[in-house]
Amino acid sequence: xxxxxxxxxxxxxxxxxxxxxxxxxxxxxxxxxxxxxxxxxxxxxxxxxxxxxxxxxxxxxxxxxxxxxxxxxxxxxxxxxxxxxxxxxxxxxxxxxxxxxxxxxxxxxxxxxxxxxxxxxxxxxxxxxxxxxxxxxxxxxxxxxxxxxxxxxxxxxxxxxxxxxxxxxxxxxxxxxxxxxxxxxxxxxxxxxxxxxxxxxxxxxxxxxxxxxxxxxxxxxxxxxxxxxxxxxxxxxxxxxxxxxxxxxxxxxxxxxx
Amino acid sequence: xxxxxxxxxxxxxxxxxxxxxxxxxxxxxxxxxxxxxxxxxxxxxxxxxxxxxxxxxxxxxxxxxxxxxxxxxxxxxxxxxxxxxxxxxxxxxxxxxxxxxxxxxxxxxxxxxxxxxxxxxxxxxxxxxxxxxxxxxxxxxxxxxxxxxxxxxxxxxxxxxxxxxxxxxxxxxxxxxxxxxxxxxxxxxxxxxxxxxxxxxxxxxxxxxxxxxxxxxxxxxxxxxxxxxxxxxxxxxxxxxxxxxxxxxxxxxxxxxxxxxxxxxxxxxxxxxxxxxxxxxxxxxxxxxxxxxxxxxxxxxxxxxxxxxxxxxxxxxxxxxxxxxxxxxxxxxxxxxxxxxxxxxxxxxxxxxxxxxxxxxxxxxxxxxxxxxxxxxxxxxxxxxxxxxxxxxxxxxxxxxxxxxxxxxxxxxxxxxxxxxxxxxxxxxxxxxxxxxxxxxxxxxxxxxxxxxxxxxxxxxxxxxxxxxxxxxxxxxxxxxxxxxxxxxxxxxxxx
Numbered sequence: 001x002x003x004x005x006x007x008x009x010x011x012x013x014x015x016x017x018x019x020x021x022x023x024x025x026x027x028x029x030x031x032x033x034x035x036x037x038x039x040x041x042x043x044x045x046x047x048x049x050x051x052x053x054x055x056x057x058x059x060x061x062x063x064x065x066x067x068x069x070x071x072x073x074x075x076x077x078x079x080x081x082x083x084x085x086x087x088x089x090x091x092x093x094x095x096x097x098x099x100x101x102x103x104x105x106x107x108x109x110x111x112x113x114x115x116x117x118x119x120x121x122x123x124x125x126x127x128x129x130x131x132x133x134x135x136x137x138x139x140x141x142x143x144x145x146x147x148x149x150x151x152x153x154x155x156x157x158x159x160x161x162x163x164x165x166x167x168x169x170x171x172x173x174x175x176x177x178x179x180x181x182x183x184x185x186x187x188x189x190x191x192x193x194x195x196x197x198x199x200x201x202x203x204x205x206x207x208x209x210x211x212x213x214x215x216x217x218x219x220x221x222x223x224x225x226x227x228x229x230x231x232x233x234x235x236x237x238x239x240x241x242x243x244x245x246x247x248x249x250x251x252x253x254x255x256x257x258x
Numbered sequence: 259x260x261x262x263x264x265x266x267x268x269x270x271x272x273x274x275x276x277x278x279x280x281x282x283x284x285x286x287x288x289x290x291x292x293x294x295x296x297x298x299x300x301x302x303x304x305x306x307x308x309x310x311x312x313x314x315x316x317x318x319x320x321x322x323x324x325x326x327x328x329x330x331x332x333x334x335x336x337x338x339x340x341x342x343x344x345x346x347x348x349x350x351x352x353x354x355x356x357x358x359x360x361x362x363x364x365x366x367x368x369x370x371x372x373x374x375x376x377x378x379x380x381x382x383x384x385x386x387x388x389x390x391x392x393x394x395x396x397x398x399x400x401x402x403x404x405x406x407x408x409x410x411x412x413x414x415x416x417x418x419x420x421x422x423x424x425x426x427x428x429x430x431x432x433x434x435x436x437x438x439x440x441x442x443x444x445x446x447x448x449x450x451x452x453x454x455x456x457x458x459x460x461x462x463x464x465x466x467x468x469x470x471x472x473x474x475x476x477x478x479x480x481x482x483x484x485x486x487x488x489x490x491x492x493x494x495x496x497x498x499x500x501x502x503x504x505x506x507x508x509x510x511x512x513x514x515x516x517x518x519x520x521x522x523x524x525x526x527x528x529x530x531x532x533x534x535x536x537x538x539x540x541x542x543x544x545x546x547x548x549x550x551x552x553x554x555x556x557x558x559x560x561x562x563x564x565x566x567x568x569x570x571x572x573x574x575x576x577x578x579x580x581x582x583x584x585x586x587x588x589x590x591x592x593x594x595x596x597x598x599x600x601x602x603x604x605x606x607x608x609x610x611x612x613x614x615x616x617x618x619x620x621x622x623x624x625x626x627x628x629x630x631x632x633x634x635x636x637x638x639x640x641x642x643x644x645x646x647x648x649x650x651x652x653x654x655x656x657x658x659x660x661x662x663x664x665x666x667x668x669x670x671x672x673x674x675x676x677x678x679x680x681x682x683x684x685x686x687x688x689x690x691x692x693x694x695x696x697x698x699x700x701x702x703x704x705x706x707x708x709x710x711x712x713x714x715x716x717x718x719x720x721x722x723x724x725x726x727x728x729x730x731x732x733x734x735x736x737x738x739x740x741x742x743x744x745x746x747x748x749x750x751x752x753x754x
Contacts, residue, residue, distance in 0.1 A: 058652075094647070098742075099743060
């Protein structure tokens with residue numbers, strides 16, 4: 001499964017010569033294709049443009065130049081239906097405090113007027129998949145633990161069965177134990193659903209743990225793309241070697257290397 | 259609440275009825291009541307829009323047809339209403355000029371109530387002042403005039419020009435306050451009306467207008483000429499007062515109303531019974547009925563204005579939050595409205611909306627906008643970026659985002675804005691009495707006029723209670739309008 005390279009049709013996500021400027025800083029030009037059913041991790045130091053890239057894919061910001069394609073079709077910024085084919089999880093969960101856990105997860109489905117029975121069934125499925133206690137669905141976000149909130153955020157992202165999952169530092173705000181639990185669960189979920197996943201993290205170990213491929217960004221450009229092995233053995237740039245070594249010095253979990 | 263508005267509109271339009279206006283002082287009120295009771299005596303339903311805020315307000319109301327008739331003085335007609343083009347001593351010329359505006363004028367009621375300047379007797383004797391021209395010798399005198407007198411064409415500007423008066427210390431005061439200030443020695447000279455009972459009471463000297471700066475001020479009624487067609491019987495009945503009230507009689511009536519605190523309606527009916535044999539029974543309201551009626555009026559003003567303000571201000575706040583450029587313009591505009599003094603705003607509404615509830619509701623509506631627009635804007639822009647982006651990333655269209663996420667999250671801020679607007683409106687609505695909108699302002703203004711603390715309290719206490727009730731109502735509203743999760747999270751201190 002992990003080795004299976006999708007060969008069919010267009011990439012799930014493709015950025016073509018995308019540029020987005022914020023004053024002197026910014027992203028691009030970047031071209032990047034994410035094949036279907038693969039997990040790709042965007043890594044790099046703070047300010048490298050990882051989150052900007054994710055937000056461009058989501059259409060939350062519009063590119064100055066270039067275009068983003070979803071399954072080969074250009075993504076227009078106000079195409080709300082297209083966005084529903086993408087599931088998004090942010091650091092901290094981004095849950096709406098006025099809705100219960102279940103209300104958060106099912107918000108868009110209810111907006112699309114799914115029958116309540118279907119909503120309830122889907123909630124049950126997702127609670128089981130994400131190992132979220134079903135009785136906590138009626139709780140409000142401030143009554144959930146950090147790990148639970150992240151699981152709800154994942155349920156919300158998965159609710160409409162999106163083709164692509166976009167995760168921005170999904171484990172960033174969690175304590176080490178919760179983090180380890182959720183890491184294992186997430187990898188299992190990615191594997192069982194076979195979805196295309198684009199993950200942003202500043203943590204090399206986490207990236208290696210989840211992803212088939214790493215994309216190292218610096219100053220808004222892609223420095224290198226490949227496995228950890230490739231990054232270690234044939235760094236495309238002195239910075240790649242420095243970044244990898246600095247993080248490896250902290251120690252990668254055993255058996256994490258692909 | 260709609261009924262109060264509709265009622266006010268209907269009354270102005272109905273034929274065969276009479277709406278009498280009067281200004282903010284006892285004599286005008288008594289003369290207004292006399293007209294009302296005479297009309298009722300001949301079976302014409304009559305209503306008194308009492309104590310409207312000044313000559314311009316009542317005159318505009320007459321020209322617009324909100325009021326059919328009100329007591330006025332020929333000098334004021336000539337100088338203030340007709341701009342000095344016609345001599346006040348020529349009734350035929352005045353009538354001709356008024357007729358061009360669709361207004362008629364009765365003959366003199368029998369007395370003159372001229373503007374005059376007054377001083378305490380001792381102070382005048384000490385400075386050797388007995389005529390207005392003597393004032394020029396004492397440039398350091400402190401003058402305190404009613405605000406209307408300060409600005410009117412036939413008031414202080416004319417007087418200062420005519421007598422070349424050098425005084426610099428000239429301030430504007432309420433008429434009743436001016437008497438108190440004069441008695442206390444805070445000011446030396448004030449304007450007064452020659453039929454004021456206070457002249458005798460405070461033992462004042464009326465300075466001789468030796469250069470005749472003031473025109474004659476014969477008391478008359480001004481009325482809409484169409485009244486001759488619509489309610490001839492009422493007009494004829496009111497004309498019976500022509501030549502029937504001499505200065506001594508008017509001073510006595512004013513003393514009853516202003517010094518003894520007898521209700522103008524009762525003063526009027528006593529006079530009618532004694533002089534014309536008219537058995538007019540004034541409609542007297544008990545205190546409870548009075549307070550209840552004013553509460554209805556006041557609540558209606560506030561509720562209609564507030565609902566309208568919410569209906570416009572929330573969408574404006576949403577637009578302002580969505581488009582920062584538009585937002586700055588919108589916030590600046592509603593902010594500017596707030597800087598217009600409430601009385602000025604009320605008076606500015608009269609040419610457009612007449613008198614009664616409409617101008618008051620319009621003014622309260624405009625004042626209500628700022629807190630709601632600002633809080634809606636702040637509530638929406640204060641939503642954390644990650645929540646706004648989460649909603650957008652979910653693929654909810656902007657309308658659904660607003661309805662399902664943004665407005666619920668902004669509810670506490672919006673409600674706080676509405677609450678502020680409501681409390682401001684309850685207070686400001688007391689000024690509605692100046693344009694005939696009724697409410698708690700009536701006893702407050704009458705209390706100020708008569709220096710009567712009990713009367714002021716009769717308006718001020720219910721107004722304060724209403725403000726508290728509004729607060730409590732919105733605290734309750736918060737319970738069912740603010741989403742439960744948000745309320746609990748706030749209570750738990752999890753979010754701001």
